[in-house]
Amino acid sequence: MGAQKTLLQAFNQTTYQVAGHSKRDIRQLQRIFQEVDGDLAADVYGSGEVIDNFQNKMAKYLGKESAVFFPSGTMAQQIAMRIWCDAKGIRKVAYHPLCHLEIHEEDGLRKLHQIEPVLLADKDRVISLADVLGMNEEIACLLLELPQREIGGQLPPYEELEAISHYCREKGIRLHMDGARLLETLPYYQKTAAEVCALFDSVYISVYKGIGGIAGAILAGDAAFTKEAIVWKRRHGGDLISLYPYIIPADVCFEARKDKFAEYYEQAKELAGLYNQCHGISTRPTVPVSNMFHVHISLPKERLEPILLAVCEETGVGLSHYVREVDEATSYYEVSLGDRYATIPKEKLQNVFQVLDQKLREALQA
Amino acid sequence: MGAQKTLLQAFNQTTYQVAGHSKRDIRQLQRIFQEVDGDLAADVYGSGEVIDNFQNKMAKYLGKESAVFFPSGTMAQQIAMRIWCDAKGIRKVAYHPLCHLEIHEEDGLRKLHQIEPVLLADKDRVISLADVLGMNEEIACLLLELPQREIGGQLPPYEELEAISHYCREKGIRLHMDGARLLETLPYYQKTAAEVCALFDSVYISVYKGIGGIAGAILAGDAAFTKEAIVWKRRHGGDLISLYPYIIPADVCFEARKDKFAEYYEQAKELAGLYNQCHGISTRPTVPVSNMFHVHISLPKERLEPILLAVCEETGVGLSHYVREVDEATSYYEVSLGDRYATIPKEKLQNVFQVLDQKLREALQA
Known part of the structure; x- marks a missing residue:
């Protein structure tokens, strides 16, 4: 518990996050409803x-x-x-x-x-x-x-x-x-x-x-x-x-993103490529067919967590806020590409994968 | 359909409404969330x-x-x-x-x-x-x-x-x-x-x-x-x-109203008294035991609707936006007291019941 909580905390303190659209906070709703006519009936x-x-x-x-x-x-x-x-x-x-x-x-x-x-x-x-x-x-x-x-x-x-x-x-x-x-x-x-x-x-x-x-x-x-x-x-x-607190965000977000899925798909293929170049990592599928894939890593959960945490702290880029166990030797997490990916400077992205690869290499040799 | 829709329209154009807290529009959510810290996690x-x-x-x-x-x-x-x-x-x-x-x-x-x-x-x-x-x-x-x-x-x-x-x-x-x-x-x-x-x-x-x-x-x-x-x-x-779009309004409204129910109860008794003085009206219960009661009127729905509509237009005060049939000779509607009641000037309230009583008297004699 302690370790996992710490990864989440470190992730939440990064400047950039690789997956998803944005933080799940109240601001998401506030921003969407600011733009809506208040006279609209529920x-x-x-x-x-x-x-x-x-x-x-x-x-x-x-x-x-x-x-x-x-x-x-x-x-x-x-x-x-x-x-x-x-x-x-x-x-x-x-x-x-x-x-x-x-x-x-x-x-x-x-x-x-x-x-x-x-x-x-x-x-x-x-x-x-x-x-x-x-x-x-x-x-x-x-x-x-x-x-x-x-x-x-x-x-x-x-x-x-x-x-x-x-x-x-x-x-x-x-x-x-x-x-x-x-x-x-x-x-x-x-x-x-x-x-x-x-x-x-x-x-x-x-x-x-x-x-x-x-x-x-x-x-x-x-x-x-x-x-x-x-x-x-x-x-x-x-x-x-009344379901409008969900319907209006759904409508606004559908209009904003319905034409962006090709971009997320291309980014997913690029990101999976970066992962697959790292030691001990393979994505599932190897080449994504949507905006998502799973990252499988040849390290047990309790050894991978501190590595991802250190990557957060050294690079300011969050790869994942959690790790799940596959078996005693392997762990994984899910990645879904969204709005965040395009906001990360290219050199930051290169750097985070260099750091990750270096740490995995050391861990796998240990 | 036509008549009922017209009562609703007339009701929606009144300056004051006797029952309830406020209109069910998007503004309710906007106002509540304006006051909330956007950093609050979903x-x-x-x-x-x-x-x-x-x-x-x-x-x-x-x-x-x-x-x-x-x-x-x-x-x-x-x-x-x-x-x-x-x-x-x-x-x-x-x-x-x-x-x-x-x-x-x-x-x-x-x-x-x-x-x-x-x-x-x-x-x-x-x-x-x-x-x-x-x-x-x-x-x-x-x-x-x-x-x-x-x-x-x-x-x-x-x-x-x-x-x-x-x-x-x-x-x-x-x-x-x-x-x-x-x-x-x-x-x-x-x-x-x-x-x-x-x-x-x-x-x-x-x-x-x-x-x-x-x-x-x-x-x-x-x-x-x-x-x-x-x-x-x-x-x-x-x-x-995430249920916060409902939880936060629930919390804000609970804090705002939890101590107001005695007031609504007293207002319900006062309002039921005004209704019971009118010809052909009896409330159920006669003396309310909460903020609510039903208004039973000795007129069929199709005769009561135009009367309530005329009351809306003559007085600018809305008593009910709908009428339901009890039987061929009687109709009713529900009243739940809320924040709106206290906003109605006393003379407006006296006036609306004078007008209502006069119209019912004429209708019942016809």
Whole structure:
């Protein structure tokens, strides 16, 4: 605990940080709301200009008939699964073993919706067409996460996505996208959001990851689907009297960043290149396919932390505020490129990787 | 539709409004956040100073070991019911036929938690000790709403509340408070929040009704209860990355208004008196026991609306922005006293009731 806290503290004292958009402080909200007309009426239980306009904008952007703003992706995705299960009368869905619903939601899908997941693919790779073809069980819905966050943001080839979509339509299996980071995949796929979404029956996107809002999610699909989703949103306790404190930042940040994901993607490839030149480091994927990747380092967590801390203090540049254990010999952390990267002077960046490489070399020789 | 929209428009153009605190516009949030230090860190998934401090403050105020901030009361209360049902191994709870869970939550309690409610008391009165003693079914939890909103904010005598609490403890029935408007009841009961809460095992309060925040709720109980509630909050999709856009307004508004409820209560009694002097009007309750009451008027909705609209335009004072039908001959609306009432000049208030009475008299003679 002590060591990790100290890395966070050292990170917070650096002048530059390599990943992300900005600090998560109250100023983010203050700045956004300074620019908004105070006379704008609050949304009230899902109605009003502020929520209608953003939902319509996102439906259009995603190429879907309708979209609903949710306080969280957890709520939006469980509800999507429930709607497709109820429609088919089967309480089974398939997803990746490292799916958000499987590892981050305290088993909400089972405990609230009595839905059993079928886990497809191995933990270290994305779901393939062969995995889907090889399924023995009848399912209502297949969930694909684009990109697969827990393995560094990997993506299937686009042709494989199309083949999976085609197969699901033939078999009457609903295809749902966990597109928490959908916009982040578009520069690699060289597609519009609507083109990718056309392969799916329902789509969730987060408004606070690459988009950089405060919290919230969009769930999109056809009008019959979103009509049901709104009923379930009330059941879940997500139909708040006013969601504008999240909707307005989502809208402002979407407009500010929707065309910046190609830049983040190029920066991610550059940064992964710098990491992969260091001793004992490999990124996953080696060449990123979005704005994100994982940094795997051949040192145990307790030996890596003091090194990253020293790098913060010597260079004034923060690489990561935390380290996670992979096993006794290896650790990792996640990097998602955002607005901050472009603010770092090139020589600072060169320097931080020289210092890091030197320290890792010494540590690995010890 | 046309007529009701016009009443709302006329109401929105008045100089003074009798009920509530202020308009629901973006300015509310802007004003509150202007005063906050921008360096304050956002809460992250239920952790951080901003959420800890407010939860601790509310736990202390309610006299409970622990408190959890929720995005909504709908979520908080279903979760309280689920925890008590799981603890007892019985999927039944008892509440009033006009309980929020029964009429405003799209059946979430049944659809998400498979909990069956037992409805106690008649629709037009609060749950009595006799209702509780007369229950035939075994239940895990009894929910009491203080005050009972849908019947104008009625309250049981405090001694009856104590007797119900005593009986439930003896029988191993958990007692939960829907205290959406708990602070509003304290001047009538002449008790502290902690004294009333001591009769209950778990308590929910809203932070945006009398307190006047933007959205959100507090669920309080012992530490084992709130620990479980936090797990369920994640399952429901309520563990947002940051809830500070609701927590900070809740805190600011709690501090600003926690000592004003006696004033609102006195104003409610005065205002109900003015209403009851008018032809064809009776308030429910006749003498309010909180800051709220319902105004029942012996005219059908479609005849009352143009009268209220004309009152708006002639006096510049808005009494209500809507009317609901009771039956073919009677309509009603709800009034909750807040900051606005004290801003209305006395002569304006006298005048609006003279005009209203005159118009009702004419209408009732027609």
